[in-house]
Amino acid sequence: MTTKDLILQTALRLFAERGYNGVSMRELAKEVGIKAASIYNYFSSKEELFNHLLAEMQNRYEQIVKKLNIPMGKSKETALQYAALSEEGLQELAVSLFLYFAKDEFAVSFRKMLIGEKYRNLAAGDLFKDMFIKEPLKYQTELFQKLIEQGKLLDADPKIMALQFYAPLFLLLESYDETQEEEIIQSIKKHVSQFSRMYVRR
Amino acid sequence: MTTKDLILQTALRLFAERGYNGVSMRELAKEVGIKAASIYNYFSSKEELFNHLLAEMQNRYEQIVKKLNIPMGKSKETALQYAALSEEGLQELAVSLFLYFAKDEFAVSFRKMLIGEKYRNLAAGDLFKDMFIKEPLKYQTELFQKLIEQGKLLDADPKIMALQFYAPLFLLLESYDETQEEEIIQSIKKHVSQFSRMYVRR
DNA sequence: TATTATACCTAACGCTTGTTAGTTTATCAA
DNA sequence: TTGATAAACTAACAAGCGTTAGGTATAATA
Numbered sequence: 001m002t003t004k005d006l007i008l009q010t011a012l013r014l015f016a017e018r019g020y021n022g023v024s025m026r027e028l029a030k031e032v033g034i035k036a037a038s039i040y041n042y043f044s045s046k047e048e049l050f051n052h053l054l055a056e057m058q059n060r061y062e063q064i065v066k067k068l069n070i071p072m073g074k075s076k077e078t079a080l081q082y083a084a085l086s087e088e089g090l091q092e093l094a095v096s097l098f099l100y101f102a103k104d105e106f107a108v109s110f111r112k113m114l115i116g117e118k119y120r121n122l123a124a125g126d127l128f129k130d131m132f133i134k135e136p137l138k139y140q141t142e143l144f145q146k147l148i149e150q151g152k153l154l155d156a157d158p159k160i161m162a163l164q165f166y167a168p169l170f171l172l173l174e175s176y177d178e179t180q181e182e183e184i185i186q187s188i189k190k191h192v193s194q195f196s197r198m199y200v201r202r
Numbered sequence: 203m204t205t206k207d208l209i210l211q212t213a214l215r216l217f218a219e220r221g222y223n224g225v226s227m228r229e230l231a232k233e234v235g236i237k238a239a240s241i242y243n244y245f246s247s248k249e250e251l252f253n254h255l256l257a258e259m260q261n262r263y264e265q266i267v268k269k270l271n272i273p274m275g276k277s278k279e280t281a282l283q284y285a286a287l288s289e290e291g292l293q294e295l296a297v298s299l300f301l302y303f304a305k306d307e308f309a310v311s312f313r314k315m316l317i318g319e320k321y322r323n324l325a326a327g328d329l330f331k332d333m334f335i336k337e338p339l340k341y342q343t344e345l346f347q348k349l350i351e352q353g354k355l356l357d358a359d360p361k362i363m364a365l366q367f368y369a370p371l372f373l374l375l376e377s378y379d380e381t382q383e384e385e386i387i388q389s390i391k392k393h394v395s396q397f398s399r400m401y402v403r404r
Numbered sequence: 405t406a407t408t409a410t411a412c413c414t415a416a417c418g419c420t421t422g423t424t425a426g427t428t429t430a431t432c433a434a
Numbered sequence: 435t436t437g438a439t440a441a442a443c444t445a446a447c448a449a450g451c452g453t454t455a456g457g458t459a460t461a462a463t464a
Contacts, residue, residue: 003411018322021223025452037454038412046452112321119314120220133377160392167369174372175335190362198400205441227422239424240442248422 004042006032008053016112020050020121054123057110061131064107068097085152087196091189098169098188102176111173132170137162144199153199165195206244208234210255218314222252222323256325259312263333266309270299287354289398293391300371300390304378313375334372339364346401355401367397 001009010031014023025046029036043049082089101107111132117124140162147153153161168191172184203211212233216225227248231238245251284291303309313334319326342364349355355363370393374386 016321019221019223019318021221022322024450026450034411035413036452037414040453041411116221116318116321119218119318120224129377133373156396157392160389160396163370163373163389163393164366164396167373168365170376171335171365171369171372175331187362187365190359191365194358194362194366226420228420236441237443238422239444242423243441 003032003034003038007039007042007049008056011049011053012057012106012109012113015050015053016109016116019116020046050121051123053113054127058127058131060106061110065135068100085147087193087200090196091192094169094192095185095188098173098185101173102181136166136170140166152201154201156199161199165192205234205236205240209241209244209251210258213251213255214259214308214311214315217252217255218311218318221318222248252323253325255315256329260329260333262308263312267337270302287349289395289402292398293394296371296394297387297390300375300387303375304383338368338372342368354403356403358401363401367394 007028011023011028014028014031025036025039029039032039039049043052101111111128114124114128114131118128119125137159141158144153144158144161144165148155148158169188172187176184209230213225213230216230216233227238227241231241234241241251245254303313313330316326316330316333320330321327339361343360346355346360346363346367350357350360371390374389378386
């Protein structure tokens with residue numbers, strides 16, 4: 001791991017914990033194991049470091065999301081598309097996606113940093129909205145749209161379906177607390193189950 | 203308005219905009235129209251001011267929530283309970299509650315401040331969870347429970363129903379943007395309509 | 405081997421931070 | 435009218451801030 005990457009990784013963690021204004025260059029440097037002045041070998045200012053972090057994390061995040069949605073075989077269909085066809089499959093997929101976002105160190109830090117800065121930094125606010133609201137809703141809307149066209153789901157507004165499917169996961173993630181993990185997972189399963197019963201054509 | 207209240211009100215606004223660490227005592231004082239030292243006539247430290255703000259806002263918030271749920275006549279039934287019985291009533295209530303939280307200056311500032319500090323200040327984090335997640339879910343769970351007992355809703359898990367009713371409003375509030383207000387309102391109405399069609403016994 | 409580049413360092417700069425001490429001004433009861 | 439209380443003020447403190455200039459040691463290049 002290069003020093004530059006170590007700085008970025010440490011900055012992400014500290015900004016997530018204490019916020020941009022709550023972390024000084026000296027604290028960051030100390031955590032990395034260097035002196036504050038050395039950070040300026042890699043970044044021209046604290047703000048530039050933050051912006052660089054946003055861009056870097058966005059890239060990494062997009063790659064992860066791509067991988068989570070593995071294309072199966074030669075068709076354009078995705079894991080989620082297959083899973084959506086059975087209640088248990090959909091449950092399992094929702095739970096594992098949820099657990100990834102709730103437990104993966106990088107994903108958690110990134111989300112916390114964005115949330116903490118979203119009202120103070122325009123780019124952070126936009127990025128949060130894109131990554132955790134617009135993109136998931138867009139993706140799921142398309143998915144449900146396809147499944148409706150295939151006659152596998154009832155003919156309702158796919159945007160609203162996406163909202164109703166995703167929003168409970170979003171809320172549960174926002175209130176995630178590891179001491180209640182099992183309870184939360186049960187809620188997700190029940191939610192998916194009711195959602196499924198409601199919309200899946202049978 | 204007393205100076206103390208003016209300090210609290212201004213602090214809420216500035217903390218919501220820029221965060222606790224992004225606002226100095228001198229900036230706060232300037233906005234109030236006094237010198238920084240004078241704030242210490244009312245609060246012993248910046249941190250105590252913040253804690254006082256949390257407590258004060260919690261009180262005020264609880265009073266507001268009580269009023270929003272006006273008891274009708276002599277019965278124990280509430281406005282929401284009546285509204286829940288017709289789709290249009292429920293739509294209107296959901297929209298007006300949403301607009302209150304999205305537009306009322308105090309509610310907006312309070313929410314933003316709590317969100318911005320929720321990972322840095324334990325009390326802020328707990329308060330956010332209580333006020334914007336646990337309490338609404340608890341209240342709506344009880345409501346749906348009653349309506350199920352009265353045979354007016356289908357017999358499903360009222361906790362999950364509350365989650366499915368409330369989470370979309372929570373997500374839309376989190377991504378609220380006044381330029382898209384009409385679109386959001388339409389989404390809320392459609393969501394409530396689908397929710398209603400799904401669970402109301404007819 | 406001499407030179408250059410890299411990666412770190414120390415020391416300091418000007419400024420801002422939260423906070424305190426001591427002082428002035430206005431308000432009101434005795 | 436005097437004296438006390440409250441609410442503001444000025445001035446300063448020690449500490450911390452982001453940042454810069456310039457130095458040193460190590461490793462690669464000529």
